[in-house]
Amino acid sequence: MNSTELWLEALMQIIPDETRIFTDRADLYSYSYDASFGTYLPEAVVQPKATEEVSNIMKLANQYEIPVYPRGQGTSLSGGPLPVKGGIVLDFSQWNDKLEIYPEDMMAIVAPGVLTADINNAALKEGLIYPPDPSSSNVSTIAGNLAENSGGPRGLKYGVTKDYVLGLEVVTPEGEVIRTGGRTVKNVTGYDLTKLIVGSEGTLGIITEAILKLHPKPEATATLMALFADLVAAGQAISNILRAGIIPAKLEMMDKACIEAVEAYEPQGLPTDVEALILIELDGHPQAIHDEILKVEDVCRETGATEVIRAKTEEEAAQLWRARKLVSPAIVRHKPTKISEDATVPRSKIPHMFQRLKEIRKKYDIDLVVFGHAGDGNLHPNIIADKRDKEEMRRVEQAVGEIFEAAVELGGTLSGEHGIGTLKAPFMEMELGAAGVEMMKRIKQSWDPKNILNPGKIFPEPGQRLVLTDD
């Protein structure tokens, strides 16, 4: 028997149920991708359903030095679960048997494969919410969100995934089971390993259970749309709203190209002669937000909004949000490939970032639209292309590199919420410096001496550059 046959046989001993181990080629190809770029074939896919199974798999992986890649439901936009060096994909999507809500402690304890939206829905029944709301929350697993430290529109007011984690159960790369944090809000015992694991993109440990903090459900919401003939004015309005002491639950922005695409796809009656549109949702006590939404309207008008539409009913609010929902299908109508970036800048630099993006669009002659969570500086410049057109993709790759440079120069970051994965690894040093990356590498080496847990992520390989084609 060769080494692969040996470890596959040992794997069958660890997982008693043969329906949870896949080695057929059709299956291997089905776990070779995520929502980013590139396909890489693993040698086996396993669906673990117990901490002990994961621990034994990691011990086996150490013995045979097999790379292991944790995977939720493969919605990653940065390549997090891609099996770039072959080996074993651990599919956690079927391990979803624990979803416990503790209303008195305002806390949830969940298995790794539970869907993010299901946690929020279960919390709602107790008058609570789980605030982080990545747009994939109906599909993405909580452990995937934890590994990537996912954000979402509510990030402005409520923060992101890391702000809601009290404790974790983690299997280390060497197969030990540890617990970080606990069931209390305050906990300063030792290093804060919880924060280290969250956002480590599955490179330091495998999350097998999480204790999450919940928040009381706001009683009511209010929605408003404002249109601006000038991008700088829109950016100014956002700043002025926040300085007026109002923190919206969501503050989304769409640029002219997005509005035009939506109107061409499914007309919403939006004017296409404006430069930007912002959508604001407030939540809280009904009387408080009743006053605040009027104030937001005033601020928008004073800052030069050409039109302000305030939703009077829930249906009207849904209608306003529909424009934002239609952006995704609208922008891929002519070309299929969507490169969704999440470079993030300080809020005050949003108008500058828009200007830089405009220049980049012109310089590389690319289709670039901008929308996103403007309130927290987390814009989503989306480039629309066709990945079969190699020449176009080279231009896109250069443009993306320049978007990252612009964000870092403006005091921002490569990634607000999608993670580094394979895609952004080549740019790490630009933001963190050589010493910064080296300190991170040392942490990785001490946790995973054989470099078997999710190798090929975060840290660039020698000579690695951005590649947005599949081959």
Added chain:
Amino acid sequence: MVQQLTERSALSFAYAETFDCVQCGYCLPACPTYVTMKKETQSPRGRINLVKMAAEGKITYDELEGPINLCLGCRACEVVCPSGVQYGKILESAKEVLYEEKSKRAKLFQEFVFGSLSNKTALKTAGAGLSLYQKSGLQKAAQKTGAVKILPERLRSFEKILPQRKRNKWEHFYPAQKPVYRVGFFVGCVMDAMFHSINTKSIKLLQAAGCDVAVIPEQTCCGALQSHAGAKDIAKKLAKENIAAFEKYDFDFIVNSIGGCGAMLVEYGRLLEDDPDWKERAQAFADKNVDISVLLSELELPFTREVNKTVTYQPSCHMTNVQRCINEPLTLLQSVPGITYVELPMKNMCCGSAGIYNLVNYEASMEILDEKMHHVQAAARKPEIIVTTNPGCHLQMKLGVEREGLSDQIEVVHIVELVAEACGIEG
């Protein structure tokens, strides 16, 4: 059987369409087979990727076949897709390629089934469509071809729930007293053979609501099952026969009571899009086709009695996801005096019937059906009636009720039967 990416294979597969999928995964929770079979391979995103891999010669047709055959074709994924991927087109292209590659043995069995459907005389002499499900003809064919060894067990489960057959010859014209619309009625093959009385009630309801109804004898099978199996040439031939038959008359609408056939009829435009002689005629035909609930919910019905029952509704996938006929059946249902409507949780999930899926993939289909019956049990009020809009769903839900031992508590009816009862119309 390793294929190279020849121009031919890339063309036969809807290869370009696979690039529209950005692999976001939003389709996963909507896919019944992903939910029950619990792996990416049996999901829309997985299948689209495998079609692409097969077109590029990275996997063999044999490796592609399992996941494609286990797809229900319910197309719930298309509705939730944020990128507008044409899954139906990709699926059917794969079925077509696989159909051509299939061994003679397996093909014989399929040709028996589809040959019967497309040949009205054969259908009648064989004792009509029921024979498809009964032991005589099909079992013999299955044994002869050696294609389906476990078929008898599957057939036994369906036998119990099959309706009594009673068919009469169609008159050709059913006039309304004060006609609002002139409609052509599409009878369908399985529907006409197994649920003849539902067609009769449909026609009487249309008449009562103010439609002149014609049942033209030149019509034939819609071609849906053939198309879903990859026998596209047969489907196209049938489509052309139907188009030529109906365009001779000046109908305002062409009406059917069969969610699945209706979906095929409205897609004739797409089916014949590459045929310049037929493209426009096919689209004109498709545009005239509507489900009966569209007209009955718009027109005035002579309700005469109350139906004091708790009723739930299991939508037909093809009616929801392909015809996009969603609100009309509900409006019609809720207009029936006396009923208490209770929504079925996860109602848009397929019941697992899916044409002949429940015969060909019996175990997989029953797992999906069990999931569906859990949802029936979880409804806010226990329904006394489950309403369907398609004969396949009708039989499958009946089987589900039977499997749960609820036959004395829950009745399964076609929406037309319920409305007819409230109007005092007999079959």
